[in-house]
Amino acid sequence: MAGWLSTLKKELTGETGEAAHAPQQAWSPQVFEDIEWRRFEALCETLFGQAGVRTESQSHGADGGVDIWLYSAHSPKPMIVQCKHWRRKPVGVQQLREFFGVLKANDLQYGTFATSSTFTDDALVFAKANGINAQDRSGLLRLIGTRTAEQQQALLAVAYEGEYWKPTCVNCGVKMAERKPKEGGTPFWGCVNYGKTRCRFKLYMASDR
Known part of the structure; x- marks a missing residue:
């Protein structure tokens, strides 16, 4: 197995605790x-x-x-x-x-x-x-x-560099985090800078793109 792939396998746990696609x-x-x-x-x-x-x-x-x-x-x-x-x-x-x-x-x-x-x-x-x-x-x-x-x-x-499966915020250039609406509904990716800059960029996980 290539060296970069071995290193990558150590980075496959996201904030949700779930492994990314191999x-x-x-x-x-x-x-x-x-x-x-x-x-x-x-x-x-x-x-x-x-x-x-x-x-x-x-x-x-x-x-x-x-x-x-x-x-x-x-x-x-x-x-x-x-x-x-x-x-x-x-x-x-x-x-x-x-x-x-x-x-x-x-x-x-x-x-x-x-x-x-x-x-x-x-x-x-x-x-x-x-x-x-x-x-x-x-x-x-x-x-x-x-x-x-x-x-x-x-x-x-x-x-496959880094957290390759997590979307990047188009406004801030940082990795987004999985969010689940308190009242239920479709989970989405939200910008982690929302609390700092009030960036409201989001991506719904169920997307045709």
């Missing part, structure tokens, strides 16, 4: 199911960085529709990447139109839209017509498959 030892669609959105973005950044480009990103807060900036010595302009970590809901043409607007706002002709889910047919048509490289779950797995065995293991380590 990490995969090889690449498969299950990896995307296991991890939360921030790990997915970190994975994409590392994957594109392995191609020899310099990357920049931010962990939380408003990003202007750009999750990752890619800089190549062979191009005067950067390329931008937007990531959508959705598990079941396909990315539609509306999301691609919004990303196209981000491209135009940054005076760029090309960009990549990466998702752990799939794209609708009309979204793929729009992407092809407007210089958008649409990478869905299958496309990302194919791209990962072109990497060396060592690089693929490095990508797994990034995906």
